[in-house]
Amino acid sequence: METIPDLYHKYERFEALPSYLEKEGDRVRIGFIGAGRVGYTMGKYLKEHGSDITGYYSRTKEHAKDASRFTDTGYFENAEDLIKESDAVFLTVSDRYISYVFDGIKDLPCTAGKIICHTSGSISSEVFNDTLSQVYGYSVHPMYAVSDKYTSYRDFSNAFITIEGNEKYLDDITSVFISAGLKTGTLDTASKVKYHAASVAASNLVCGMYGFAMRLLTECGFDEESAATALNGLFLDNAKGIVEKGVTDQLTGPLERGDISTMINHLKCLDESSVKLYKTASSEVLKIASRKNLDRDYSEIEELLK
Numbered sequence: 001m002e003t004i005p006d007l008y009h010k011y012e013r014f015e016a017l018p019s020y021l022e023k024e025g026d027r028v029r030i031g032f033i034g035a036g037r038v039g040y041t042m043g044k045y046l047k048e049h050g051s052d053i054t055g056y057y058s059r060t061k062e063h064a065k066d067a068s069r070f071t072d073t074g075y076f077e078n079a080e081d082l083i084k085e086s087d088a089v090f091l092t093v094s095d096r097y098i099s100y101v102f103d104g105i106k107d108l109p110c111t112a113g114k115i116i117c118h119t120s121g122s123i124s125s126e127v128f129n130d131t132l133s134q135v136y137g138y139s140v141h142p143m144y145a146v147s148d149k150y151t152s153y154r155d156f157s158n159a160f161i162t163i164e165g166n167e168k169y170l171d172d173i174t175s176v177f178i179s180a181g182l183k184t185g186t187l188d189t190a191s192k193v194k195y196h197a198a199s200v201a202a203s204n205l206v207c208g209m210y211g212f213a214m215r216l217l218t219e220c221g222f223d224e225e226s227a228a229t230a231l232n233g234l235f236l237d238n239a240k241g242i243v244e245k246g247v248t249d250q251l252t253g254p255l256e257r258g259d260i261s262t263m264i265n266h267l268k269c270l271d272e273s274s275v276k277l278y279k280t281a282s283s284e285v286l287k288i289a290s291r292k293n294l295d296r297d298y299s300e301i302e303e304l305l306k
Helices: 038-049 061-071 079-085 093-104 151-160 170-179 189-202 204-219 223-244 259-269 272-292 299-303
Strands: 027-033 052-057 088-091 115-118 138-144 162-165 184-185
Touching: 027 079, 027 162, 038 052, 038 088, 038 138, 038 151, 052 079, 052 138, 061 115, 079 093, 079 189, 088 093, 093 184, 138 170, 162 170, 162 189, 162 259, 170 184, 189 204, 204 272, 259 272, 259 299, 272 299
Parallel strands: 027 052, 027 088, 088 115, 115 138, 162 184
Antiparallel strands: 138 162
16 A cells, blocks of 8 residues: 555544454445535446445435436435445535534434545545544545546546545555555645645646646637647647656756746746746746756746746
């Protein structure tokens, strides 16, 4: 198992609760509360890779029925029945509803001793850290862009699953995803928000930079279709190079080669907000270039970016 270089946070509460997974060979029975893109995708992928998925409950019955049909699992008319049939319950709901949904199930007798997970990138397992709730809480975040509930499962093998929470069943939860062929890692609870910022930088912010490039090309007279055609090859080859060679070896361009005159001309043709974005992004590129070319003097470029 790959491990992010931080020890996961250990909770020592509830050690006396009954253990229902200690029999060797037992599989974790997983149920989903919430039938959105992540619930569909994770349930479908895990089911196809041998996991025991009990099914779905959702506030919107038709969503739960559709998810159960899509994943060939069960449909539950109430959360209590799903919890009874499951060892682990995943709350695959929007971040703002995680604590709300947990409040609705935490005092049910069937919830005691259960594994309760959510899939938020920015919220830690501490959302389940209720002194009166005898549950084992985890955050299980797929570092993956789930864009469509019916198709994203096809490439879900590319996801990296980051898990943090109670020590008791950490290995059991991790094993579910390792057995399904997914890369996993554990994370310190205190690092959860910064971890999510990294995920956003590699995904959503990249969309912003691509949109920035599209806007500049349309200002040059390209229509959106031709701008995308012009950029797509460059974008895809660069992404492939980063993955295959690493960001340092992939880096090229005027900043990397120390071409300050070209960078000055770039800044002259941009509006104020674009200049700020260009300088901010270039400051991160400068850090990579400095590692790549230890003997190159980037002091003038550093001053330019200030």
